Amino acid sequence: MPDEGLTPKQLRSRIALELQEFANILLGEGICADPSPLSFASNSCRGLTGDRWGYSFSGLTLFVGDGVKCIPTPISDFVCRLDVKVEGVCGEAPPQSDPLREHQVEIELKAPNKAKPAIPFLQAWHFDRHPGNCSPPSGPKPAHPRYHFSFGGNRIKAHLLAIGMPYFEGLLLLNSPRLTHPPLDGVLAVDFVLSHFAGPKWRILSQQPAYRRIVSNSQELLWKPYALALNAHWSTDHASKRIWPIGELWPQVF
Amino acid sequence: MAKKYRYICIDDMPDEVQQANARLNAAISNLHIKTQAPKDFKSQVSEVARLRKKKELDGLILDLRIDQFGSPGVPPVDYKAQRLAGELRSRMAEGRLSDFPIVLWSISQKFARSYDKDLTSHDLFDLVIDKEELHGNDQIRLGAQRLAALAKAFDLIAKQPRTMSFWNDLLRNPHPSVLDTRVGQTLGRSLKRTPIHAIARYTLKSIVEMPGPLIDRSLLCARLGIEEASLSGTDLAAKLDKTAAYKGPFSDAWPRWWWSAVEKWWHTLGTNLAPMLSLTADERVKQLKDSGYKQVMTAEVIAKGYSPRFTTICQKLRQPIDPIDGFVLAAADYEPWQDRLYVSRKVALEPGRYRFDDSQLDPLELSRVREARKKEKRPTHAR
Numbered sequence: 204m205p206d207e208g209l210t211p212k213q214l215r216s217r218i219a220l221e222l223q224e225f226a227n228i229l230l231g232e233g234i235c236a237d238p239s240p241l242s243f244a245s246n247s248c249r250g251l252t253g254d255r256w257g258y259s260f261s262g263l264t265l266f267v268g269d270g271v272k273c274i275p276t277p278i279s280d281f282v283c284r285l286d287v288k289v290e291g292v293c294g295e296a297p298p299q300s301d302p303l304r305e306h307q308v309e310i311e312l313k314a315p316n317k318a319k320p321a322i323p324f325l326q327a328w329h330f331d332r333h334p335g336n337c338s339p340p341s342g343p344k345p346a347h348p349r350y351h352f353s354f355g356g357n358r359i360k361a362h363l364l365a366i367g368m369p370y371f372e373g374l375l376l377l378n379s380p381r382l383t384h385p386p387l388d389g390v391l392a393v394d395f396v397l398s399h400f401a402g403p404k405w406r407i408l409s410q411q412p413a414y415r416r417i418v419s420n421s422q423e424l425l426w427k428p429y430a431l432a433l434n435a436h437w438s439t440d441h442a443s444k445r446i447w448p449i450g451e452l453w454p455q456v457f
Numbered sequence: 458m459a460k461k462y463r464y465i466c467i468d469d470m471p472d473e474v475q476q477a478n479a480r481l482n483a484a485i486s487n488l489h490i491k492t493q494a495p496k497d498f499k500s501q502v503s504e505v506a507r508l509r510k511k512k513e514l515d516g517l518i519l520d521l522r523i524d525q526f527g528s529p530g531v532p533p534v535d536y537k538a539q540r541l542a543g544e545l546r547s548r549m550a551e552g553r554l555s556d557f558p559i560v561l562w563s564i565s566q567k568f569a570r571s572y573d574k575d576l577t578s579h580d581l582f583d584l585v586i587d588k589e590e591l592h593g594n595d596q597i598r599l600g601a602q603r604l605a606a607l608a609k610a611f612d613l614i615a616k617q618p619r620t621m622s623f624w625n626d627l628l629r630n631p632h633p634s635v636l637d638t639r640v641g642q643t644l645g646r647s648l649k650r651t652p653i654h655a656i657a658r659y660t661l662k663s664i665v666e667m668p669g670p671l672i673d674r675s676l677l678c679a680r681l682g683i684e685e686a687s688l689s690g691t692d693l694a695a696k697l698d699k700t701a702a703y704k705g706p707f708s709d710a711w712p713r714w715w716w717s718a719v720e721k722w723w724h725t726l727g728t729n730l731a732p733m734l735s736l737t738a739d740e741r742v743k744q745l746k747d748s749g750y751k752q753v754m755t756a757e758v759i760a761k762g763y764s765p766r767f768t769t770i771c772q773k774l775r776q777p778i779d780p781i782d783g784f785v786l787a788a789a790d791y792e793p794w795q796d797r798l799y800v801s802r803k804v805a806l807e808p809g810r811y812r813f814d815d816s817q818l819d820p821l822e823l824s825r826v827r828e829a830r831k832k833e834k835r836p837t838h839a840r
């Protein structure tokens with residue numbers, strides 16, 4: 204574990220402090236006007252007991268769109284709503300173990316449609332941790348990595364329902380591919396959104412030592428085990444390979 | 458038997474307010490207001506102090522202008538409510554007088570002319586009751602309940618030991634571990650030395666009236682995804698009252714629910730349920746109905762195209778919204794553990810229609826609102 208030496212309480216306390224600090228950074232940079240979901244998450248993480256760490260927040264809105272090419276072209280900025288649920292364990296597990304028990308991230312990007320206000324422009328990304336087996340015989344046949352992104356998901360289905368349309372004219376929506384990606388906590392989910400949908404702001408933030416430190420700590424907590432598990436696959440340490448099998452992380456790798 | 462809270466109402470037109478006070482007295486069983494004309498300053502202060510010492514006074518109601526009319530044959534007094542309240546507050550701070558609530562009793566026009574809108578910043582009055590709003594049985598009853606709840610809050614705060622768990626104990630928090638440890642920090646002095654009236658005001662203004670750990674009925678319904686009118690008298694209302702109702706100071710007149718308790722209860726409705734606020738209103742209501750709460754109805758969005766993943770309400774329209782469709786309102790000093798207040802896009806884009814003033818917006822949101830208004834005026838996108 205990257206936080207060897209930290210008790211579960213100390214780890215929760217560190218995560219809680221970083222979430223609050225992160226909220227202040229986003230507010231200070233004008234990326235969001237309401238950091239209260241992060242503050243709430245910070246407090247709920249601090250209040251957990253046992254060997255768990257985690258939190259959930261819903262409705263964190265981020266102002267993005269700067270530097271993104273878009274169709275229709277007149278749209279230059281939109282609002283991102285982020286919902287995150289994450290829960291991990293602080294136990295004494297091998298360093299290449301799956302760090303999480305529960306995980307879900309919903310990214311929704313929305314811009315108003317002046318011509319048809321009842322049909323706003325929406326894009327959505329769903330990211331989650333597949334809870335069951337990741338491969339046949341009991342798992343799904345299409346590639347289904349433990350941690351994966353998919354375009355659309357239920358948010359797009361709900362959008363179709365809300366605008367009263369059975370499908371998008373001329374656009375094919377599929378539940379595949381499920382793209383393998385390392386897990387995201389609240390901090391990494393925000394960083395993901397900013398890095399892809401608010402490039403100029405993200406570049407500025409990436410220069411800030413506090414932002415880098417907080418993101419880096421989350422990466423160490425969640426991405427290092429993932430990277431170590433990938434690395435183990437190509438190592439000669441056969442015991443390590445079995446801890447988090449490559450078929451779960453990245454089903455296309457043989 | 459519930460304690461009867463005794464107020465003295467000092468007004469330079471006692472005969473005129475006597476009737477209103479009689480209606481307040483009759484509205485609930487645990488309030489008694491005695492109306493009287495002001496006395497000269499020294500006598501008035503002495504009388505109040507004496508009654509308080511004899512435990513015959515639980516609160517004071519002062520008319521804003523008590524210096525305009527005298528009793529027959531007696532000239533008007535030469536002081537205003539602020540001076541009397543100031544003197545009493547000083548005595549309370551010095552420990553010469555035990556804390557009790559001081560309420561400003563005014564009419565809005567007079568109030569606007571004579572006094573700053575933000576009364577509480579003056580550190581004198583704990584509550585403002587607008588005489589003009591006291592019409593109709595519901596308003597009278599609410600006014601009476603608030604007066605009684607205010608006096609009761611002073612009693613509760615006075616009795617609560619100033620220990621490490623003060624806020625959790627005072628607020629009767631059913632889940633002490635989830636109360637943000639920063640609650641109370643901005644009072645800015647040691648808890649043991651903080652006067653009762655400062656704690657009472659903080660509890661009312663920052664904890665009870667602002668959403669955060671506690672939410673009001675409109676916000677509760679928005680987050681449940683239900684029409685507010687469909688909650689009354691249902692099994693769901695009874696369940697929420699049992700599991701999540703706030704029972705601390707002011708709860709008799711300011712009904713609130715612990716959001717953390719509502720969330721905990723939500724997760725008892727099924728295994729691996731998604732967080733309530735990540736779902737659409739329809740999805741939330743479906744879960745409620747599947748759990749046996751069949752009478753509730755799904756709340757509608759403000760207009761087509763608005764997201765039904767409600768987490769808050771539009772403060773102007775009092776209807777549920779997803780923050781993605783709103784703008785954050787300014788507040789004097791948001792505490793990190795408080796929720797932000799929102800106004801919907803609809804109101805922000807039509808400020809004239811909804812009498813919305815941009816000064817109410819959070820400064821961070823001003824440029825976004827102005828940009829959104831500009832875009833509304835541009836030619837539409839081709840689709």
